[in-house]
Amino acid sequence: xxxxxxxxxxxxxxxxxxxARMVAFAGYEMPIRYTSELEEHRTVRSAVGLFDLSHMGExxxxxxxxxxxxxxxxxxxxxxxxxxxxxxxxLCAPDGGVLDDVIVYRTDPGYLVVCxxxxxxxxxxxxxxxxxxxxLDVEVEDRSDRTALIAPQGPRAAELLAGLTDVDPGxxxxxxxxxxxxxxxxxxxxxxxxxxxxxFELFCAAQDAQRLWEAVFQAGGRFxxxxxxxxxxxxxxxxxxxxxxGNELGRDVNPYEANLGRVVxxxxxxxxxxxxxxDIQRQGPRRRLxxxxxxxxxxxxxxxxxVEAAGAGPPTDIGVVTSxxxxxxxxxxxxxxxxxxxxxxxGRGAAVMIRDRPCRAExxxxxxxxxxxxxxxxxx
Amino acid sequence: xxxxxDRRYSREHEWIRPEDGEGVIGLTRFAxxxxxxxxxxxxxxxxxxxxxxxxxxxxxxxxxxxxxFAPVSGAVxxxxxxxxxxxxxxxxxxxDGGWICRIRVADPAELDALLEAPAYAxxxxxx
Numbered sequence: 001x002x003x004x005x006x007x008x009x010x011x012x013x014x015x016x017x018x019x020a021r022m023v024a025f026a027g028y029e030m031p032i033r034y035t036s037e038l039e040e041h042r043t044v045r046s047a048v049g050l051f052d053l054s055h056m057g058e059x060x061x062x063x064x065x066x067x068x069x070x071x072x073x074x075x076x077x078x079x080x081x082x083x084x085x086x087x088x089x090x091l092c093a094p095d096g097g098v099l100d101d102v103i104v105y106r107t108d109p110g111y112l113v114v115c116x117x118x119x120x121x122x123x124x125x126x127x128x129x130x131x132x133x134x135x136l137d138v139e140v141e142d143r144s145d146r147t148a149l150i151a152p153q154g155p156r157a158a159e160l161l162a163g164l165t166d167v168d169p170g171x172x173x174x175x176x177x178x179x180x181x182x183x184x185x186x187x188x189x190x191x192x193x194x195x196x197x198x199x200f201e202l203f204c205a206a207q208d209a210q211r212l213w214e215a216v217f218q219a220g221g222r223f224x225x226x227x228x229x230x231x232x233x234x235x236x237x238x239x240x241x242x243x244x245x246g247n248e249l250g251r252d253v254n255p256y257e258a259n260l261g262r263v264v265x266x267x268x269x270x271x272x273x274x275x276x277x278x279d280i281q282r283q284g285p286r287r288r289l290x291x292x293x294x295x296x297x298x299x300x301x302x303x304x305x306x307v308e309a310a311g312a313g314p315p316t317d318i319g320v321v322t323s324x325x326x327x328x329x330x331x332x333x334x335x336x337x338x339x340x341x342x343x344x345x346x347g348r349g350a351a352v353m354i355r356d357r358p359c360r361a362e363x364x365x366x367x368x369x370x371x372x373x374x375x376x377x378x379x380x
Numbered sequence: 381x382x383x384x385x386d387r388r389y390s391r392e393h394e395w396i397r398p399e400d401g402e403g404v405i406g407l408t409r410f411a412x413x414x415x416x417x418x419x420x421x422x423x424x425x426x427x428x429x430x431x432x433x434x435x436x437x438x439x440x441x442x443x444x445x446x447x448x449f450a451p452v453s454g455a456v457x458x459x460x461x462x463x464x465x466x467x468x469x470x471x472x473x474x475x476d477g478g479w480i481c482r483i484r485v486a487d488p489a490e491l492d493a494l495l496e497a498p499a500y501a502x503x504x505x506x507x
Contacts, residue, residue: 021416036471037442038417231416231443299420299440325442326419333420355438 009054010148010209018227026117028055030230037231041328044195044236045371047224048154050216051233053201054209057120058147059127062110065136070111073130073272074104075255077265081106086175086192088263091123092273096254096280099126101245103192105177112188112203116245120144130272148209152216153199153236155371156223161200164219165189169200183215194233196240197371235325238334241291241367247302247322248289248336256285257338259366287319288344291366292335292352296359300324300335300352307358309349315358318343318350327368334368335361383408384475388491389500392433392449395475398491405451406479407439407470410504415441418470423459424481430454432490437480439470452490454483 007028015022020031031052033040043049061070070078076089083106091099100119105112115123120142127140152160161169167180167189177190185208193199204212217225234244243249248258254277255264266278294300300321307315319339327334339350346365351358383389387397393411396403412418422438430436430450437448459481463469470478485491495503 032443033416036417038419038468235442297420298422299445301445326440 007055009052010206011052011054011150011213014210014213015052015227020227020229023230025230026055028117030055031227033229033231034227037229037235038328040226040228040232041235043224043226044154044197044199044228044232045329046155047226048152048156048160048199048220049195049226049228049232050213050220051151051153051228052213053149053151054147054206055117056149057113057115057117057123057142057144058149058203059113059115059120059124060107060110060141060143061113061127061138062141063136063138065138066110069131069134069136069138070104070113071268071271072134073127074102074113075264075271075273075277076104077268078104078106078111079268083108084177086177086190088175090249090255090260090263091126092255092277093251094273094276096273096276097251098245098249098253098255098258099123099251101243101249101260105188105190107188114149119245146206148204148206148212149201150204150209150213150216151193151199151201152220152225153193153195153228154197156225157197157199160216160220160223160225161189164215172200183212183219185212185215187212194240194242195236196242196367196369197236234323235328238323238325238336239327239329239367239369241336241369243289243336244323248338253338254280254285256280257287258289284341286341287338288341289322289336289338289366290344290346290350291364291368292321292324292337292350292361293330293364293368294333294335294352294359294361296361298352298354298357298359299326299333300337300354300359300361305353306337306339306361307351307353308343309351309360310358315351315353321352324352329369336366383497383501385497388451388494388496389503390433390449390451390494391503392451393504394449394451396451396491396494398485398488401485401488402457402482403452403454403485404479404482407448407474408500408504409474411446412471412474412478415439415444415446417442418467421463421467421470421480423463424456426456426459428456429486430456430483432493439467448480450483451494452483453486455486456481456483458482
């Protein structure tokens with residue numbers, strides 16, 4: 001890729017003015033951190049952090065057959081969604097491998113599919129190809145370039161937004177959304193995120209992104225807001241046990257292996273991948289995604305082999321680390337790994353080959369981190 | 381960037397401060413700023429002999445794993461034990477409190493292969 005091909009979000013100049021360190025990610029230049037990724041991580045857990053996620057793909061499905069098409073293309077059942085509600089889902093290939101993981105929103109009209117930036121072009125072509133062979137009246141529209149996405153995430157996000165918008169952010173349920181004005185910018189205000197914390201994702205027109213960011217940033221000062229980059233986003237989602245496409249998910253991983261069987265609705269009628277997924281569900285996946293907490297020194301990283309815990313002979317391969325880092329919240333070194341189903345068991349030992357040395361780890365239940373229950377439950 | 385001029389710098393971003401036949405080794409501020417928050421340091425064992433420009437340890441930040449390369453050859457006489465519990469010292473004080481190890485310099489002539497502060501500043505300014 002040449003420099004001319006690099007995509008920039010509408011907030012590029014804002015990030016640079018804030019002193020962000022920019023890295024290439026999914027064809028974009030994105031902030032990896034502004035100051036310290038550990039501080040950014042802790043701020044999201046304790047106060048509120050602000051992310052630019054404008055690189056994500058937004059694909060609209062419209063037309064009389066939008067629902068029928070969404071039900072055919074996705075493994076979940078968007079037919080159960082109420083207006084404004086969102087659902088975690090995946091697009092699978094006919095063999096059950098994951099093409100992308102997405103959030104689908106029921107909007108008025110149609111559906112909005114939010115996909116990973118790196119997969120955007122592939123998802124758009126995949127949907128177009130599916131549509132070409134079907135007698136369905138659906139319009140697939142890639143709105144990514146004209147849509148910005150800004151995410152205030154953290155326990156104080158609702159409080160922060162409340163002062164900026166005509167909708168009551170506290171009244172939007174988890175995985176629900178509402179249309180409203182935030183700082184006089186028309187937004188889809190969604191209570192979704194990828195941090196394991198309460199928080200929001202604000203979709204707006206690209207030309208309004210800077211105005212929206214600056215308003216949230218200014219108002220966030222008294223809530224302890226920090227701008228946050230991709231490094232903290234990755235450690236936050238890792239602690240929350242959330243999969244990242246390219247790590248836990250990929251063309252060679254199926255939803256059952258990634259513990260996402262609950263997302264697949266085999267009984268909703270025909271959809272892409274159904275036959276293969278039904279077989280996998282019946283037979284049980286060959287591998288499973290597990291959590292690892294390192295007992296020996298060292299950090300397990302993406303791609304490192306996982307072997308049986310110390311035995312007499314040479315180490316037996318049982319899998320591979322999909323993501324690993326230091327957990328700022330737990331103060332431990334954690335990882336996720338895809339390992340052979342017969343070796344996957346909570347409480348059982350394993351070892352990760354770190355620089356050719358087996359380092360002991362314990363298999364633990366995912367997620368590593370679950371946010372504390374809110375002290376006051378809303379009745380509505 | 382202000383760089384201490386009491387030491388030499390390698391192109392791999394380590395520094396060595398000579399002291400009476402010994403040398404204190406660390407990572408430059410440029411290197412730690414590139415890495416981000418450092419969360420783990422694999423230190424060499426005392427007594428081990430380092431070879432110039434060969435890897436002798438590892439630093440890991442939240443996002444990256446990076447080898448440490450010996451600026452000159454020599455036997456390790458001390459390591460900064462504090463880094464085991466406070467690896468963040470490498471970020472906050474890379475040129476002093478975040479030192480990594482002290483070695484007995486095997487051949488002072490090897491220092492000639494390293495850069496003085498202005499040359500190193502020029503190197504990282506262009507990266």
